[in-house]
Amino acid sequence: MKLKFTLLLACAAIGATGVVSAREVTESSSTSHTLHFASSAPHTLEVRVITGAITVEAYDGNDVEMLVNKSVTADSDEDLRAARSEVMLDIEDNASTVGAIVRYPEQDACGQKGIRGEHHHWHEQRYEVRYDFTIRVPRDTRLELCTINEGHISVTGTRGDFEIQSVNGRITMTNVSGAGKAATINGRVTASFVAAPNARSTFRTINGDVVLSLPAGLAADLRMKTFNGGLFTDFDVQALPAAMPVAVEKRDGMSVYKSNGFTSMRVGRGGPELTLDTLNGNVRVLRSAP
Numbered sequence: 001m002k003l004k005f006t007l008l009l010a011c012a013a014i015g016a017t018g019v020v021s022a023r024e025v026t027e028s029s030s031t032s033h034t035l036h037f038a039s040s041a042p043h044t045l046e047v048r049v050i051t052g053a054i055t056v057e058a059y060d061g062n063d064v065e066m067l068v069n070k071s072v073t074a075d076s077d078e079d080l081r082a083a084r085s086e087v088m089l090d091i092e093d094n095a096s097t098v099g100a101i102v103r104y105p106e107q108d109a110c111g112q113k114g115i116r117g118e119h120h121h122w123h124e125q126r127y128e129v130r131y132d133f134t135i136r137v138p139r140d141t142r143l144e145l146c147t148i149n150e151g152h153i154s155v156t157g158t159r160g161d162f163e164i165q166s167v168n169g170r171i172t173m174t175n176v177s178g179a180g181k182a183a184t185i186n187g188r189v190t191a192s193f194v195a196a197p198n199a200r201s202t203f204r205t206i207n208g209d210v211v212l213s214l215p216a217g218l219a220a221d222l223r224m225k226t227f228n229g230g231l232f233t234d235f236d237v238q239a240l241p242a243a244m245p246v247a248v249e250k251r252d253g254m255s256v257y258k259s260n261g262f263t264s265m266r267v268g269r270g271g272p273e274l275t276l277d278t279l280n281g282n283v284r285v286l287r288s289a290p
């Protein structure tokens with residue numbers, strides 16, 4: 001595996017620390033990486049981080065250019081040394097999928113094996129390691145991005161499909177195309193498309209608005225749902241029949257049915273199913289400005 005690695009900024013030395021309080025020490029550094037796709041097969045950028053933000057911007061190039069800002073906060077010098085040895089950044093290069101995965105001891109990486117933030121115990125550690133990524137990718141790159149704590153995800157200008165996950169942070173997609181899923185728990189999901197998704201796509205949060213901006217000639221089937229909020233669109237729509245309730249269990253010899261609660265509507269001649277879902281917030285499907 002070939003890897004280009006450049007140290008841009010660090011404390012006076014890798015072991016340098018600064019005392020912030022009687023019990024807290026910190027360390028920060030920045031590194032840059034140029035990652036190369038190995039074949040002409042579909043290309044994927046994969047970034048998985050526990051704490052930190054991910055910013056991705058498309059450009060007219062062939063490689064992935066990645067800047068990583070790392071910061072460590074620990075209770076003592078001993079804990080700082082433990083953070084250095086226990087938390088690893090795995091870099092994947094020269095493959096059809098390239099990128100970076102942050103690995104903690106005895107924990108799955110973000111988004112792998114169905115993990116959710118509340119099931120993990122990194123907040124009980126005597127240290128916190130934060131990685132913030134700023135990345136440029138070829139426009140057609142497929143994205144697999146995941147972060148959990150104190151990090152927002154921002155994507156601009158890409159044309160590939162996407163699988164974007166967060167827990168405590170917003171997701172913002174600007175001037176993109178492609179299809180996929182963008183989901184968080186605490187944060188707003190906003191996406192503007194230069195070309196509407198050409199396959200089934202989902203945009204979801206629990207606490208926050210979901211806002212989708214799409215070209216004026218949209219042809220799609222919308223599924224929209226909120227519990228505390230409203231559903232809005234400035235497209236001309238035609239209501240679709242509600243889905244039949246689904247039997248979920250048997251009780252006292254009778255079937256118990258559950259509705260999915262979605263409002264379905266067709267824009268234009270219809271097309272790929274676009275699902276927008278929140279619990280606490282508004283759902284908006286807006287016509288892009290000309």
